[in-house]
Amino acid sequence: MNAPGVPETRELSYAQAIREAMDIALAEDERVVLMGEDIGVYGGAFQVTGDLVEKYGTERVIDTPISELGGAGVAVGAALTGLRPIFEFQFSDFATLAMEQIVNQAAKLRFMLGGAVSVPVVMRFPAGSGTGAAAQHSQSLEAWLGHVPGLKVVQPSTPEDAKGLLLAALDDPDPVMIFEHKLLYKSKGRVPAGRYATPIGKAAIRREGRDMTIVATSIMVLKALEVAKTLEAEGIDAEVIDLRSIRPIDRNTVLASVRRTGRLICVYEGVKTLGIGAEISAMVAESDAFDFLESPIVRLGGAEAPIPYNPELEKAVVPQIPDILDAARRMANGQV
């Protein structure tokens, strides 16, 4: 039993937390439908939808043909006319087939029509490397969508946020894109029961610190927290910010932190060039926080290469704990 007012929490995996959010939404709101490839009886390629089809039927948990452009477009059209679709791309890489509908239609319809409509579609993108699926199944393309006005783009790193951001996305009248790291699906954490929403556009300070700010996204948040723990033992006090939302970006939280610490490392899995860390760095470099910077801003992003198959190579092209640790130590020692 919980104390009154304190919400009950349970230990859930990230995938379970997402499923719970969908379950709540399906139960509460007849307009909610799930769409995607093999999300029905198969339960989704990563078992995120699980057995929801048994509870809600094939009319609400809809297996689409392998037609990403058309499927996403159907979700857009349905959102425009009264449904609340949650569309799953089986791997975020396949969204490259659907950019037209996401970017030209979902993102722009409201604006192009002078505000006459809105497109409350939610799309989910299992992303990232680490599963040995090679270059066409391992990309992190969230920066693309972060570049597109009209969309909102989030990257939950914890089960609690995975649930809360999905429910927030469903409440949102505009299209919300959720990038989920495949390696996080099995990660566990405390998740409040029932309905709650994690605000879109707010970063979370996962660890306070005075010596440097590490802004991380998605799975890199977990790595950064590990690093911060090690650094603590070395007398270095790192603040770790989980960006959570990459469109809009929580400018205030990041800038306030940098003003306090004077040092910034950005850690992200997407390709370094033009990745999310580029924006964070540029945002700080053009702000009044610039004057507080005591050293160059370091970015640790993915290598300038597709993701290789061999597991050792695969690890080598995305930032790992030792890379972050090394960068943080060098920064603390004024070696950047």
Added chain:
Amino acid sequence: MNAPGVPETRELSYAQAIREAMDIALAEDERVVLMGEDIGVYGGAFQVTGDLVEKYGTERVIDTPISELGGAGVAVGAALTGLRPIFEFQFSDFATLAMEQIVNQAAKLRFMLGGAVSVPVVMRFPAGSGTGAAAQHSQSLEAWLGHVPGLKVVQPSTPEDAKGLLLAALDDPDPVMIFEHKLLYKSKGRVPAGRYATPIGKAAIRREGRDMTIVATSIMVLKALEVAKTLEAEGIDAEVIDLRSIRPIDRNTVLASVRRTGRLICVYEGVKTLGIGAEISAMVAESDAFDFLESPIVRLGGAEAPIPYNPELEKAVVPQIPDILDAARRMANGQV
């Protein structure tokens, strides 16, 4: 007559220069084919291919059906097996339909196959706003492709470079993406006759200056040069760098300039957030040029909105000369 060794130049439009490059390539190399929608008898939506179909026939200047994904994929397959296709997207916006083939196939095949193949395809993307064609015909999505390892991405701003970069792209064994600003097609400049190649990956200092560095892309280079002229009269000496290549980026030229001037403004038409200026800024902020910076780095990019139809609104959402001038003056006066 020209002096010996000095190549003859003529005044050509940007579109004519591109056509001349294609003409040279078609004449020299049987493997070169042009592909795209309405590039034959219509001459291309922007009259870039013009009458090349009359000279080379419909077997080499190939009108495709309205099938961007398939068309781009055919070009990739053809490049893989011996042809040198130049594929034109009618508007760069329609490339959103073809990202799969560009990003999953063209960019990655060489790497995924361990270097066993290369994909010498050239793709041309008429981009940008200013034609009153509204949000689905006016985007600047070059940052997307700049984020993709395996591609090379250039943005010529002059007729000379438009020709030289296209010929360089054809010489290149790897996929090269050329973003052409629609408003530049009619702009004129001196263009050397015959065959020459403008190196991919090299920026051009269009104007030397000591007080600040303005890094601009595409049509913004012309605006920046105008601004520099005005600033000169005010005693402000701006260096203007035409980035030309956004993948790879010419780090050395940019950093050396910033080390000299201590100030940086990035001007680009694409959406500001996660646009090319984000990368330029971050690249400088993480480099040793950081220590030379005397003020925050300013970015002037497209507004966080789709491109509106109304011409005044349309102008309002991309950087204009007064915006750049204003930013430069404020920077010179230490007001940033």
Added chain:
Amino acid sequence: MFDENTPYAVRTYAPEVLIKALQKMYLIRKFEEGAEDSYTRGLIHGTMHLSIGQEASAVGACMSLTDDDKITSTHRGHGHCVAKGADLTKMFAEFFGKETGYCKGRGGSMHIADPSKGNLGANGIVGGGLPIAVGAALSAKRLGLDDVTVCFFGDGANNEGAFHEALNMAAIWRLPVVFVCENNKYGMSTSIERSTAVKNIADRAAAYDMPGVTVNGNDFSAVAQAVDRAVTRARKGDGPSLIENLTYRWRGHSKSDRNRYRTKEEIAAWQARDPIVRMGEMLIEHGILDQNGISKIEAAAAATIEAAIAEAKASPDPHVDQATRDVYSQSGAAA
């Protein structure tokens, strides 16, 4: 009263309904001419795609639709918009980039929409509306409404992957959507013979196990008959259909077209098959109107358009400082 030679439309619709249809056809014609004229006068900033010659397709296809039924349209969408009941002044205002336009000047010709009348909008992306139409039909089915969606698209669009994916999904889910292909023989400069492996686009219906029919798209009655049947079928829950209206655009693709890919003779031959003239003849033949009545309708349409243009021209421009309004539902909600 009617015999087997009486056209479907005359058999089916009341005289005043047919007169209204003719009025709409004239309004479209005059709208397009007014648009063209405005363009020539420099009132239009962008491009435009005129549907002169295709009026029977737009009006015929909307005959059995209510305001709850949806349409999705194309870059060549003025006719569909008028047929679905749009306000002409608001259309011109949009065209002129005015704050009073359907899109508040943000969309222009290629994005005019009127959700209040079930018009989900023109689309600048060839084929872009096809999956959206299927989505609208999915909504109707899921929400238990009996709305039907009519999805307009061109012959050029039929080679887009979106066409294939959309028709397949509509078929497997038996959704209430009618695909109306306006086959005007060209996608921009590319003839159907050069772009499309089949002769009739309706032949592709078999690949989606749905009825496909090719009709004379300049014959109002034939279009109305084919679409009515498909709409009835869709409303009953029997799934989608594909209808191909053979028609022709008299003008170039857009304002930059030099008409190099077709002959003057071809254009003249099609102009001789004017769908509006044909409709007028049918109404005269069946005693519904006389020539004088038709002339009055034409004159009234011209006057209506003139007034709409004048009113639209005089209406206010958007505020430049609101250029980024309406990107999100709650302003200022994002970056």
Added chain:
Amino acid sequence: MFDENTPYAVRTYAPEVLIKALQKMYLIRKFEEGAEDSYTRGLIHGTMHLSIGQEASAVGACMSLTDDDKITSTHRGHGHCVAKGADLTKMFAEFFGKETGYCKGRGGSMHIADPSKGNLGANGIVGGGLPIAVGAALSAKRLGLDDVTVCFFGDGANNEGAFHEALNMAAIWRLPVVFVCENNKYGMSTSIERSTAVKNIADRAAAYDMPGVTVNGNDFSAVAQAVDRAVTRARKGDGPSLIENLTYRWRGHSKSDRNRYRTKEEIAAWQARDPIVRMGEMLIEHGILDQNGISKIEAAAAATIEAAIAEAKASPDPHVDQATRDVYSQSGAAA
């Protein structure tokens, strides 16, 4: 000697060619079993898609191809690769992520290619190979070569827009490409009935004005016959064809499949129609091999695979400091 009941393959190919085909079918089967076993032993890092049960389709379709002819393959591509003559050790080496693998360990199971044998590679993107195959056929035509491209894809891929666009272009340009659909009844968990509006995928050929034929994909002779005819047609310049091989995958879609969407009975029924057994029976019936000969072939295949696995396992891993090699042709050419 041959009568009308003699299967096409027996009539057409020399005995040693047929024996070689059976050898390849066994090599595929043993390759897949070896792959599965290696996976179970933890030698494989990623996923894999096994083609056990589909061997007749892969081998039959490659019968009339030379090393200059091209194929494009799919995520379920091991069989095609072996059929097109790949080195088994290099295949396993790739599978194990080794520097000696076809892709130097960069690609893995879903990207094995062997350009030296005309194999343009597996593809991780469903439908991704279809336009690429058309491009290869365009090259052949433009360069005046008489190479043909065989494009393998699955039933699931037939609902991708890429399928539609690729078949249309191949048809209008009369390109030398043969589309071979391996219809194994499911795209992952989604049956063709639930995903596809037509019963037979070959029925969609009519939408591209090309011949379409559905054959028993477990009957080596039937596959070879259909594809040979289509290859001949393509080589003569008469354009593309679509062939649908009805077959079945015995294993799950990939290693994460719990087989919830099909019954044990269905799987057993298809296992009873083993394409390799059928091929063996045909060769016995026509006096080309006896049971003993077949057993020897099977044993030899098993031994070959075992040796390939051993050799592959023992070969060197890539150097981690070369993780970003081969992104560009000239190393260090970009960012």
